[in-house]
Amino acid sequence: MSTTFKNIRTRIWLILNIAVVLWLLLAVLCMQIPPYEFWPAGFIAFSLPGALVLNFLFLLYWALRLSWFVFLPLAVMVLGWDYYERxxxxxxVKELPPQDAKTLHILSLNTHMFTAYEGKERRTAGVSTEMVDWVAAHPADVYCLQEFYSNPKSKEYNYNIISRIGTRHGKEEFFSAASSNRKHGDLGLAIFSRYPIVEKGVIHFSEKSSGNRAIWADLNMDGDTVRVYATHLQSMSIKAEDIENTYTSIGSDEESFKREGRNLARRLRKGFIARGYQVEMLLEHFDDCPYPFVVSGDYNDIPFSYTYNELNKKLQNAFVKAGSGLGATYNGPLPFLRIDNQFYSQGLRAYEFEVHYEMALSDHFPISAKYVLEPKTEE
Known part of the structure; x- marks a missing residue:
């Protein structure tokens, strides 16, 4: 009787393991599908971390039972190691650059407008001077800042952040403003560089003025040219209270839970579709870039998405190559989300990556990476 029960239990666990493998394969397939062609693919791909974790748990389960079925999750783990690394x-293994090599240190941060609009209902809005000073003092060669806010005409406060971060510290700047408020404050994307900016431009994702765009700057690194992109892809427009309302309605108010759930799903779907178009516009621009380049910013998508996957096909990810751990960059009610990234092309190599959890004043944590400019190969 016990042997029969044991066999039945083994079959059940094996069937469940196979189901997880099929789930994993389906999620990987869905990452290849543009969300604007089939938007449910975005949600299925979003679930891939769950399948990866369960597959690893099955590996432990079969190993502890000394079962040869361990080879099923082991094979999946080996073949899908790229997704586990994500x-x-x-x-x-971290290979440091030679002493005479040219290096580039890049900081990226969604500044959340330096909290300029925080508390506006109480009429106590004010730029976070602590965040501004932290950025200005950071030793990176280049800053790529999203949701950048500056108001040089402000008399009440010193809101000329371009001067406070760039001019005073000998950095050249390129600021692309997407909008202005009635008090002449400008909001957009900015690149600050200690290297001279020799060329620059803007990639508009739509005809409407929007903070979701990309800018680029070509930098003269002592005779070599490297391009840096700062990008901000389509936001979810999901507020912390939306997530909290969904949490609190679970088990207490079924109608409220359905309503909040549909609201979140609708915004996620809109974001998946928009970013699918935007990442393809970025990739087209990359194809015409004659220099090694780094593209950093707020992607508003996790590593298991069409957006990330398309970038990863052509570029390297600095966190995967030079970082470790979970690397969460979202400072909000959803934990463990890594939605800020730095990707880089051939001609560069990342050798250090850091998420700056000590700076928690924005809804994103700053990220920084160091690169070495590889020697040119003779053709």
Missing amino acids: LVPLGL
């Missing part, structure tokens, strides 16, 4: 890179 989830939690180990960062075991």
